[in-house]
Amino acid sequence: MIDRPNLQYDDKSHTYRLNGEKLLGVSTVSKLGDTEAWGVASAWSFRLTYEGVVDLLAEGYEITTKDDLREALKRTKRTPWHTVGDAKDRGNAVHEALENLAQKNEVPILENFPEAQRGYVQGLCKWYLDYRPVFLATEIQVVSEKHLFAGRYDMIVEIEIDDEQTPPGP
Numbered sequence: 442m443i444d445r446p447n448l449q450y451d452d453k454s455h456t457y458r459l460n461g462e463k464l465l466g467v468s469t470v471s472k473l474g475d476t477e478a479w480g481v482a483s484a485w486s487f488r489l490t491y492e493g494v495v496d497l498l499a500e501g502y503e504i505t506t507k508d509d510l511r512e513a514l515k516r517t518k519r520t521p522w523h524t525v526g527d528a529k530d531r532g533n534a535v536h537e538a539l540e541n542l543a544q545k546n547e548v549p550i551l552e553n554f555p556e557a558q559r560g561y562v563q564g565l566c567k568w569y570l571d572y573r574p575v576f577l578a579t580e581i582q583v584v585s586e587k588h589l590f591a592g593r594y595d596m597i598v599e600i601e602i603d604d605e606q607t608p609p610g611p
Contacts, residue, residue, distance in 0.1 A: 446459055446460075446584050446586050447459065447460050448582060448584045448591060450582065450591075450593075457582075457584070457591035457592070459584060459586065459589065459591065462589070464584070464589050464590050464591045465589065465590040465591075466590065466591065466592055467583075467590060467591070467592030468592070469590070470588070470590045485521070486521040489519070489520070489521050489524055490514070490519075490520070490521065492519075493514050493517070493519030493520070494510065494514070496517075496519065497510075497513050497514070497517065497519070527557070530558070531557065531558050531561055534554055534555075534558045534561070534562065535558070535561045535562055535565055536595070538554075538562050538565055538566075539565055539595070539596075540579060540580070542565075542569055542576075543576040543579045543596060544576075544579060548566065549562050549565070549566065551563060572600045573600070573601075574598035574599065574600050575598060575599040575600075576596060576597075576598055577596075577597040577598060577599055578596060578597045579595065579596045579597075580593055580595065580596075581593055581594055581596075581597070
């Protein structure tokens, strides 16, 4: 008999609880102790902002105060938060398409996705056709009772590679 921990997941707040105690997520734990963990994210955010400012000025926006600048960046959706939102939407769409392939053997219909997401879904389909993965498990929750963190990984797949194929990888 496998003894499973009493792990609950709240999708709305994206949090895990073990016996009622809130746990850290895997992404948070992976950053602990790393003083440079947000260095790349900070640089990306800074770059997006200054590029947004340059674009606003080139488009003739009159910016005389910090508040003017902040509002113009928000109005024109040139903040890091807007970009993160777009990336999150894109990631969720590809994830949903992959989940439908794995669980229902349902091939995504590109026209059902916004134009900005179609290339990513198409890339997923190409990977699927090139490697014909056999899905063994999806959305697997993991927890460390000892270290009090939890998360999930997307899938376990089996891929048969012949001598003429290059194994998938980064």
